[in-house]
Amino acid sequence: MSQAPARVTAVDTHDIRFPTSRELDGSDAMNPDPDYSAAYVVLRTDAADGHEGHGFVFTIGRGNDVQVAAIDALRDHVLGRDVEELCADPGSLLRDLIGDSQLRWLGPEKGVMHMAIGAVVNAVWDLAARRAGKPLWQLLADAEPEWLVGQIDFRYIADVLTPQQALDLLRRGRRGAAERRARLLQRGYPAYTTSPGWLGYDDDKLGRLAAQAVADGFRQIKLKVGADLDDDIRRCRVARAVVGPGIRLAVDANQRWNVDEAIHWTRALAEFGPYWIEEPTSPDDVLGHAAIRRAVAPVKVATGEHVHNRIMFKQLLQADALDIVQIDAARVAGVNENLAILLLAARFGVPVCPHAGGVGLCELVQHLSMFDYLAVSGTTEDRVIEYVDHLHEHFVTPVVIRGGHYTAPTTPGFSAALRPESLARYTFPGGTYWAADPDTQKGQAA
Amino acid sequence: MSQAPARVTAVDTHDIRFPTSRELDGSDAMNPDPDYSAAYVVLRTDAADGHEGHGFVFTIGRGNDVQVAAIDALRDHVLGRDVEELCADPGSLLRDLIGDSQLRWLGPEKGVMHMAIGAVVNAVWDLAARRAGKPLWQLLADAEPEWLVGQIDFRYIADVLTPQQALDLLRRGRRGAAERRARLLQRGYPAYTTSPGWLGYDDDKLGRLAAQAVADGFRQIKLKVGADLDDDIRRCRVARAVVGPGIRLAVDANQRWNVDEAIHWTRALAEFGPYWIEEPTSPDDVLGHAAIRRAVAPVKVATGEHVHNRIMFKQLLQADALDIVQIDAARVAGVNENLAILLLAARFGVPVCPHAGGVGLCELVQHLSMFDYLAVSGTTEDRVIEYVDHLHEHFVTPVVIRGGHYTAPTTPGFSAALRPESLARYTFPGGTYWAADPDTQKGQAA
Known part of the structure; x- marks a missing residue:
């Protein structure tokens, strides 16, 4: 038979x-x-x-x-x-x-x-x-560059990234991967935490959690902003006072502003040395992000969790509209489209700092950043994965954070399974x- | 009680x-x-x-x-x-x-x-x-400019169109409306037809329907292109020979191409004098449309039926990426968002030629163009509403086309009701x- x-x-x-x-x-x-x-x-x-x-x-x-x-x-x-x-x-x-x-x-x-x-x-x-x-990170890092290129849909991005250019990036990217892999397994991948900064928390809770984040080894924290400028100034002051000058403080407006408001508001927070302003306006507004970026430098502009596909990321990069590409593991068409986005970012030399949190986004996206480190960008410099300490207990293989780093998962798969309970x-x-x-x-x- | x-x-x-x-x-x-x-x-x-x-x-x-x-x-x-x-x-x-x-x-x-x-x-x-x-066209045209401005969501477009600018456009737009209304009720609003040009039709059917369209009073027809260049050249030749030099011949690629292909293909059809190339690439690709437009002039670039909101239209206009704004009545957030898009187009002086066809899109969008004629752009020059002769029999008040023009509906409502049968x-x-x-x-x- x-x-x-x-x-x-x-x-x-x-x-x-x-x-x-x-x-x-x-x-x-x-x-x-x-x-x-x-x-x-x-x-x-x-x-x-x-x-x-x-x-x-x-x-x-x-x-x-x-x-x-x-x-x-x-x-x-x-x-x-x-x-x-x-x-x-x-x-x-x-x-x-x-x-x-x-x-x-x-x-x-x-x-x-x-x-x-x-x-x-x-x-x-x-x-x-x-x-x-x-x-998954290992499956991707072990794969042949030719095979990875075959996993990418180049439609609508080939004017900026051809299959041959992708292949060249992947061939160059994997040099020295074995060494980086040993380092990854030993140290993990750097994380930053948003847990202190939710808008619904009072100043005491913010300060307490920010201090805890630094004690836990995080070198960057993030605060939500955009509802009330006076509140944001006060909260940024609290956070900066607690973490000191050596910790990166990112702020995130979750698309709250028009272009002019974004510029005004970000400049008003500049005295607290924000590292990036995240989602200052609509994720659809490529030209708006470009205008904001020109106006708020040296504060960096970050976006991506709601950027809906590779075509939009292509344009954000073409238009010099952002300093940080924030991929999301569950917004675009899966690993394949994120491969395209990682390579677009690499082609423009822009670091990728994934969006995470929510339900299971940390679990997924760690694999993509670790692959990027081993086989695309080859570095973790200026690269951090968001970390939020919620809901991990529902996953069969939750992320493990040690000293402000994501530990490389060793269980086979994409860490996506929820517990039956x-x-x-x-x-x-x-x-x-x-x-x-x-x-x-x-x-x-x- | x-x-x-x-x-x-x-x-x-x-x-x-x-x-x-x-x-x-x-x-x-x-x-x-x-x-x-x-x-x-x-x-x-x-x-x-x-x-x-x-x-x-x-x-x-x-x-x-x-x-x-x-x-x-x-x-x-x-x-x-x-x-x-x-x-x-x-x-x-x-x-x-x-x-x-x-x-x-x-x-x-x-x-x-x-x-x-x-x-x-x-x-x-x-x-x-x-x-x-x-x-509906009359309800909108009779409305006070202040009230219409209150119907628009200016979030994410106020950098290009403020409420005050919208108000000025609407106040200026309504001058002479009574005269235009009389003309509209008498002549209707110009249409073009896509009925001859479906890709699945053979050359005979194409030629026959194109001749019929001209005999019916249409001054523009549209052909679908993009599957095979030799076929497209042949079909454009058939159509041009049938309709003669005085009829506008638009072509529509339905997003089939990358930027480079769009430029190459459109240039290869240039000898047939296409009036516009529609949807040459992804509707998300603002910068791609701009590059195509620069390369294929004097062929005009048209898009919009899949442009998902006012923020994308804003950028297409900001980037000089299109010659024709093709609103769609059922893609964006209803009449309100289309008001914003009509005003954005007016601010940039770009004509609006709606997408229609499908199920009931002709029935809906005629109201928006008629309002635009009476109270925004004030003209039908270089403006035509798409017409496709399918499925109207299912509507309680189907569109009425006479001599290549949409007749202004007089029944109260938005012409949206399907027949119970x-x-x-x-x-x-x-x-x-x-x-x-x-x-x-x-x-x-x-």
Whole structure:
């Protein structure tokens, strides 16, 4: 009896919501009361190894059901796929998903449908890394440059990054990787923390957490700003007084401002020596970011967590609109599109400092930065991964932070799997937490 | 007994799909087999007048259910609203929908969630115009400039268009409106037709339909291009030979190209005197459009049907990236955001030639162009509304084309209502058409 190839047999989706709004964790000038959530997808196969692939979109509450519906709409593209072929070439699935002309109308390559594609593609990478017995960062760093180039969609970016240029960057990037890998495993990858700086925290809590962050080994912290200028001046003063002059202090406006406001407000905070101003205005406004950057230097401009695809990052780089590229692991079309963005950043010599926090974004994005360090930029200078100390307990292999550094994960996969107990408790609205919540049972949104 | 104010009592949604792929109507280089669809919403109230408000998102098939789910996610913002207040200020609802911080994460202001907002907001305008007893173009043209300015969200565009500048444009724009209104009611608004140029049609059908278009009074036709250059050269030659030198011939690549390809391909078609090249590349690529425009002049560059919000249009105008602004009635956040886009175009002196076709886009967008003629740009010179002769029979008040012109609608409302028989037949998958379709019943997508 000949052995049939293993197939994808199920694409299971879950609407998972954590009641974070009740503690004001994650509060900022645009997002006063987020309920950190995940539209979560699990690929199951009939392979004898029993491995699954896990992926998700991070959302902040309402609309997580719409995001789940978008993942469901991709199911037919995934079911029945040959697992070996899929894992040998995740880009083949990406091409089919991006290339579904009917679904494309709903973007194209942006918003709910694009994030859904990202979740499914990331689930394939998780499966591929598990099957390979490697953490994803290692799978990527071990891969041949030619194969990595084949994983990238160069449509709409080839005017700035050709496949040949990508190949050259990857060939150059991997020189000395073995040495860097030893260093990575020993020291980890530098992190900064946003945990002290949520807008909903009072000055005492801010000061206490900022001091703790420095004691814990972080060399950079971040404060949310943008709701009230006097408050921001006071909070920056508190933070700077606590951390001293040697610690980088980033500020984050979460898109709160118009261009002129961004310039005015950032200059008003300049006396506290902010290292970067993050999301000063709409993520869509390439030319606006460029104008802000010219006006607020030497304060750096950072953006990216809401930049919806490689085409927008291309232009932000072309227009000299930012100093820091903030990739997000669950906003764009998965690992493949982030490969393109890492290479675009490398081509322009702009450091990548990923957005993280939320649900599981730290778990995912550490792999991409570690790959960048080993095989693209080759450095951690001026590079830090955001760290927020929430919700890690729900993951099977949560991030490990030591001395202000992300420890390189060694478990095979993309660190994306939620614990079964957490799924059972926080599934919305039927999980045990929400079922016991009177507001939910009255039909209120989370 | 005091009279309680009328409230919105229901937000009904419908997944409507027409099997257009079976005739290759609507086929182009990116969309070979669309099933033109509508995620359709009806607002009902307990007002004694019995008026409803109708709105929709146009999609091309798969994913229409996701779009419906996105409209459903907005329901709680609309239910129970005071009808009189809502219709007196549709912008108040828009602010609440755009301002829902949890839903905002799914965009922001782009893709599925943003289009859902547009459908709901447009349904409110339909209701408002019905209650006012006016077609929407007239309601807008009769409105005070101050009130119209209050309907616009200036966030992220105020660096280029301030409320005061908008007010000045509207005050100047309405001068002579009475005269133009008489002319509009007499002659209508100029149209061009895409009906001859679908990529799936053979040369005979193309030639026959192009000749018919000229005989019908159209002064511009459009051909889809971008799949194969030799085919495009041949098809442009056929069309030009049929229509002669005096008719404008636009070509439309539907985002098929990279920047370099767009330049090469457009130059290769230059001998046929194309009037504009539409969607030469990604709608997100502001700087790419600017580079293409510089390289292909005097061929004009047109885009907009997939440009997802006012912030992107702002930049396309700032960067001198286009000659023609193609608004779409169902891509952005409804009438309000299109007001902003019309005013941005007026500020830069760029003509607006709306995208239409699909399901009901002609019905909607005629109102916006007629308003622009009466109260913003004050001219129809170099301005034409796209016309495609499909699916109008499903609307209660379909567009009326005479001598290549849209006749000004006189029925109150936004012309958005589908006929009850069409809803019953084309609801997916339960309507009578789809229920009788063996593929649908096997669980296939439309």
